[in-house]
Amino acid sequence: MADPLHERDLARPALDLVARAAGRYLEALPDLPVRDPAADVVFDRLGGPLPERGDGTLASIEELLDIGTRGAIQSSGPRFFHLVVGGATPAAQAGDWVTGLLDQPAGLWIGSPLATEAETVVLGWLKDLFGLPDTYGGVLTPSATFANLTALACARHWWAARHGVDVSADGLAGLPTMPVLASGYVHPSNRKALQILGCGRDTIRICARDDAGRVDIDAMERALIEIDGPAVLIASAGEVNTGDFDPIDALADLARRYGAWLHVDGAFGLFAGVSPRLAHLVRGVERAHSVAADGHKWLNVPYESGFVFVRDADMLGRAFGSWNAPYLPEAGDTHLDYNRLGPESSRRARALPIWATLRAYGRSGYREMIERHHDLACRLGELVEEAPELEPLAPVRLCVVCFRYRPVESGPDARTEAELDELNRRLGAELNADGRVYVGTTVYRGRVALRPAIVNWRTSAADIDLFAAVVREIGARVAAEPRGGTPTTGDA
Numbered sequence: 001m002a003d004p005l006h007e008r009d010l011a012r013p014a015l016d017l018v019a020r021a022a023g024r025y026l027e028a029l030p031d032l033p034v035r036d037p038a039a040d041v042v043f044d045r046l047g048g049p050l051p052e053r054g055d056g057t058l059a060s061i062e063e064l065l066d067i068g069t070r071g072a073i074q075s076s077g078p079r080f081f082h083l084v085v086g087g088a089t090p091a092a093q094a095g096d097w098v099t100g101l102l103d104q105p106a107g108l109w110i111g112s113p114l115a116t117e118a119e120t121v122v123l124g125w126l127k128d129l130f131g132l133p134d135t136y137g138g139v140l141t142p143s144a145t146f147a148n149l150t151a152l153a154c155a156r157h158w159w160a161a162r163h164g165v166d167v168s169a170d171g172l173a174g175l176p177t178m179p180v181l182a183s184g185y186v187h188p189s190n191r192k193a194l195q196i197l198g199c200g201r202d203t204i205r206i207c208a209r210d211d212a213g214r215v216d217i218d219a220m221e222r223a224l225i226e227i228d229g230p231a232v233l234i235a236s237a238g239e240v241n242t243g244d245f246d247p248i249d250a251l252a253d254l255a256r257r258y259g260a261w262l263h264v265d266g267a268f269g270l271f272a273g274v275s276p277r278l279a280h281l282v283r284g285v286e287r288a289h290s291v292a293a294d295g296h297k298w299l300n301v302p303y304e305s306g307f308v309f310v311r312d313a314d315m316l317g318r319a320f321g322s323w324n325a326p327y328l329p330e331a332g333d334t335h336l337d338y339n340r341l342g343p344e345s346s347r348r349a350r351a352l353p354i355w356a357t358l359r360a361y362g363r364s365g366y367r368e369m370i371e372r373h374h375d376l377a378c379r380l381g382e383l384v385e386e387a388p389e390l391e392p393l394a395p396v397r398l399c400v401v402c403f404r405y406r407p408v409e410s411g412p413d414a415r416t417e418a419e420l421d422e423l424n425r426r427l428g429a430e431l432n433a434d435g436r437v438y439v440g441t442t443v444y445r446g447r448v449a450l451r452p453a454i455v456n457w458r459t460s461a462a463d464i465d466l467f468a469a470v471v472r473e474i475g476a477r478v479a480a481e482p483r484g485g486t487p488t489t490g491d492a
């Protein structure tokens, strides 16, 4: 087998193979273990030398489907609570297939007017969904990391201009360090963005009033007075350990008073704004200069999907446009080229699955899903409260439940904090090795903790009850092991 031209009639049968496998896979998904470590043996079949003569279309796809459906982690199923990983709604998943089918080069209008129009429409719908002014500029990105990068590139452009420098043309040389202030909640992706932008990963001044990282507004204000010039504030809407929020309104007040740029990282927390009962958590977000979020988390669109909005719509073009490449459209071209508004050049039409899911379920569908997840998080919070050996470490705010296992022991038998950390680390690793549920550990206020995040449309009360039962079962087993005898394993 060689030239794909000889197999042109096999495109349709190949897709039929995928569709048939998809039916079986999706039917089984709710009951599959999240991870079956024994299935890792299929990874061996990925390897080998580059084929000299290929196997052909159908053999290749059959093999990929077999390896994939066995070896994949079932992160789009209902009991994957690690990280913050959304599923794929039926419409978003099918919309993603349409994106692959049409294979649009979505960077330039001339490459795909369809993708451009769809991107403009979904950005408008998303602004409406989150209560952001329609006048904000925006662009779809691969992720919240890229959305933060895009927003902070705009902030950097604004800041440099305040120092009389066009950073797009001339770079950062000669400028001072850009002052960036945040609470301890700031997500590492903002550091990564600053690192890429040449502003430095470790330049963020953390203004926190406790070991959880909650913002110290007075300290932030003192820092702004001391800086006495343009600065960038980052507000976290939905912190990953507990789902807590910075008070966006209070940061917006500071930004206004001291002429700072306010960026809101709302990767998943921005979605609180969709529910009237949770919207107070993001009060003030419409006052931000930039807002970043993910589509592949709570929007339940397949990877990769993110988006960013910027109040000064021109800033995106200033930070990312003007390439001076003669084969690209002229300046003044009236058609919008989204690749001039963000860090990517060629890109897929990632508007299409977003369009499909918003068209399918609308504002009310998303409100129901988000409120259901909040209810489920509260239910898990109650199960934790009721279980004598489970200890809540933070109130349930949105969709994350932060707690640890703490056996009922007293007197000389009671474990030290270090032993409890070791126990919870083992518990996290054992839970994931068991595979019925999947969850991550974190260190919150110096303690190793579990922090399940509930953001998958499929997750039900039965999944939550099973999660709590499995934690208690495996926790009891791990707690009964001889102490100090097991070597420390890495964080799961």
Ligand SMILES: *Cc1c(COP(=O)(O)O)cnc(C)c1O
Pocket: 084, 142, 143, 144, 145, 146, 187, 189, 236, 237, 238, 239, 240, 265, 266, 267, 268, 294, 306
């Ligand atoms: C997940 C997350 C990010 C990064 O998102 P990616 O999609 O992984 O790039 C940034 N900020 C917050 C608050 C997050 O939860």
